[in-house]
Amino acid sequence: MCKLCWALLLGALLIVGAMAYKFIISGETLESSDGRQSLMLEEGERDLVLTEMRMFLDAAQKIVQAATEDDAEAIAKAARVVGRAAQEAVPGSLMKKLPLEFKKLGFDTHAKFDQLAMDAEQFGDPATSLKQLSVLMQNCVACHAGYRVDAIPAK
Known part of the structure; x- marks a missing residue:
């Protein structure tokens, strides 16, 4: 009886491990x-991801513009819009489809925008903000070099 219990436990752990790998690490990619x-995302999920990317680009443009105008308040405001708070809108059903490395890039990008906002508020140095934006945009380049977003064809 005990051997059967251990076999069932081992089987359950293997299933949980496989599901964790699929939903947390590998995502749904081709x-x-x-x-x-x-x-490979549903049309609405694809729209959400692409909208977020456009928001990153819009924030970057506003940060550059504000830096040329020596406006640390506007830098912080633009960066804060796409900080960690923005990622709360992403549903769990979408998160499970995204591979771990993509999620890491996304989380890091949101965090870097938050840090940029905090530093702009604290130090008010546009040159520092531009340096931070340059580092942050390496995530954008890496993401676009490694991934593309396709819609699953409607059935």
């Missing part, structure tokens, strides 16, 4: 024709 990982 190799695309251009060598990047294709994130």
